[in-house]
Amino acid sequence: MWSPDEIASICYNHFNKLPKRGKPEAGREWTLLAAVILLTDSSDQKTVHKQVVSLGTGTKCIGQSAMSMKGDVLNDSHAEVIARRGCVRYLTEQLYRAVSGQSSDVFCPGTEKGKWTVKPGVSFLFFTSQTPCGDASIFPMTGSQAQPCEPVKAVQKDESERRGLKRQAESELEETRPGPDMKTSDDNHSSCRKSGDSNQDEGITEIKECNQLNEVSDFQPDVKKVCPPDLHRTGAKCVPDGPADPLKPGLLYHSVGVLRVKPGRGERTLSLSCSDKLSRWGILGIQGALLSHYLQGPICFSAVVVGKGSYSHQAMERALKTRCSHVRGLPSGFSVRAPELLQASLEFTHNHTHTESKHTHSQGRISPCGAAISWSAVSQQPLDVTANGYKQGVTKKALGTLQARSLISKVELFHSFLKLVAATEDSHLPETLCGKDLRTYWDYKQAAGTYQQAWTQLRLQAFPLWPRSPRELLLFH
Template identity: 50%
Template sequence: MAGVNIADEISALCYDHYRTKLPKQGQPDTSKEWTLMAAVIQVESTEGKTDIRKVVAMGTGTKCIGQSKLRKTGDVLQDSHAEIIAKRSFQRYLLHQLSIALSGSQDCVLVPGNDTNKWMLKPGVSFVFFISHTPCGDASIIPMLCLEDHLCPTSTAASEVMPLLCGPNPSNKRKQAACAHNSNNKKMKLDGSNQETEPEEKKESAAFIPEPIDVFRTGAKCAPGEAQDRHNPGVDYHTVGVLRVKPGRGDRTISMSCSDKMARWNVLGCQGALLMHFLQHPIYLSSVVLGKCPFSLQSMERALYSRCKNVSGLPKGFQVHTPQILQSHLQFPHGRDALRKADSARKLVPCGAAISWCAVPHQPLDVTANGYKQGTTKKAIGMPQSRSHICKVELFHAFLHLLENLSQEQIPESLRELKTYYEYKEAALSYQEAWRQLREQVFTSWIRTPRDYLNFS
């Protein structure tokens, strides 16, 4: 099956889940607002059978809390970009799956690992990450090509994007074919295998690929200590391959861009430090699928893993993972580009709310704004009812609750006699060593959350 068809199936699954499972509360008012969406899809492959795919975590959102609004109690959501909401929702799902495994049930995605008190993914289970738009930061610095005085992104779905960005009827078919390159010339499967195909116009069109004349801009700013943007006209506007910080409206943030965070996941895994106490190996994403949007495979590869490829000295089980990257022809209906296409005169702003959802039986949904449950008043801040289920302190308490229900023999030695969230994270030694190697070798300017904000219990 062609890779673009799999990408379309994944995006259609996510769009359907968004439409049918997420509440209207928290979704944008499409007369004036847009949002972004991300999701984690669980894939179960059995030999000779069709893959079973289901959404297990989803997030929407576009906002980020400024540094002055952070709290030392861990009860505010610092980063509400869709990718981060989806990833934290996925961690909540994995925590639930671990509780099922530890209870002795066979009906979960984890099976006993080789080491005592360690678990691993069941054979045939993998996870795909879907994003409705390229992640902010380095992956969004995309070259623009000049074709007949129009701008066109390099794209695996260029034939679909062309009418939007390049005009409806480019007269030179060979030039049009020049936009559609990279993954469009491959047949792919979600397990990462691919088969080269040779389009008839491939050799002919290659000679007509023009030099980029500009790049799409990203709002994320270069992190202090990194080479800064040159802001020169055209392709020399941005510096590529550097760490970036998410913008805040009048208030500086300490949140790294989604491109940077996803690159980190491709070395450390998506499970985080707490769950690593119980896992034999990190949990990596097998594939990353994007919705229809300006896109460059080269930019995505550079942002998500190429800049980390020479990291060495990683602990056993950790690696520089290279997920397959695919793009769908299907556009997210509540994204900025889709809404502008429907009404170009419409003035749009980012939706202020974020939605998190995960496949857990108890309170799977969460709608937040400004880092707290939507509708929270200033008086209620600090009270349990104001917290998102995926904020630091709530995920930590869910982890502690899991430990309370275990026998002493089931608790790894690394988790005994600890008190604070910071101590539990630091005690995941292999994870912290992998993170240290990544920071020292590549991400030297990464802005870390001050320890004062991690010392809650």
């Protein structure tokens, strides 16, 4: 019906057809790509129509001090998050069409009052050009792969040695440790996104054997020293108050299966790794709390396809499926839904590896592209390009104004949702929106009772350390 390479090709071609604005400079800048694809079975179910409905690029996040109480700044601009937010924009328009009596490509009436469900034969899959940052990126290196992050040479004996292994900005961050539930983030979506395997006992044995061989070689010059196996690293740091990375040599550098936040050269953020977010979407759905008012059940990805690059099926299984597989007691409509995990053999030509191969000395240092592109299959203003959380190109004077807002910022998606509510006849309004004094973004999110029950169960059973966003950042309207 479809292949991973076909999905990758569709996404890359779609990106190539977009305007130049926001794209990386060839040979000097790199970025990552993610997309949501709508799959629609033909009437005879022998063919599948494939359509990109949301596409995103980006590698950066903003620090805590840049977060806005107006909901008008993008906190997390990693490609996976941009693509998902663009999909929410698409789904909101599709629901608007449905409640307005127009044709929708996605929704048909559900069995409950004011509720809608995805049409038979319709499903969504997710594509990302590189393994998601965080837990899915932790797995052993193979062959002669180069370590994108500096490997650890010895077990750290004290905290000062541990800090010595980090970049200067990160070591300063460890010393100050601002905020109880926050981590730094920046251009961490590089090739450092890749790391470790769940079988740590095997890793310990391998390291012991290598150490024994090296001890012998100290006395027998003819015996060749061997290096212990190493991990693909992830720049995402363990959440505070939870298990920490051992930072030991080789396969024992990282802990696995833990929540991580996106770090970088600055202050901490609340942005969880893309591995963690994809795992959460596997149960709560990609639609979010607001749209769940209108839906009879969550919308989950049927498959996740990763582009060519370092990849471990085991690590993807662990990060996206195993961590939540034991969750029980979910409310009606919610369940543990494990997506199919696949890898394509086609590489994104703007990733770090490909950019490095095309780089020339005269171009200066290779760097991540500062812009993030969002494209959605919507009728008005499908393209949205941002930098540092705001529309690209806005002046400092315009920051905080309507003109500076991204179309996928919280406040803009909230206003689109309010237009959906206003377009819904009172007799067809979902029960959760009837007879309640709801004003703020927070109010509407909390009123989605079934969604919040599912999130509570997921947090209690799988992610008890998931950082909570400060309420004051969600009280806009």
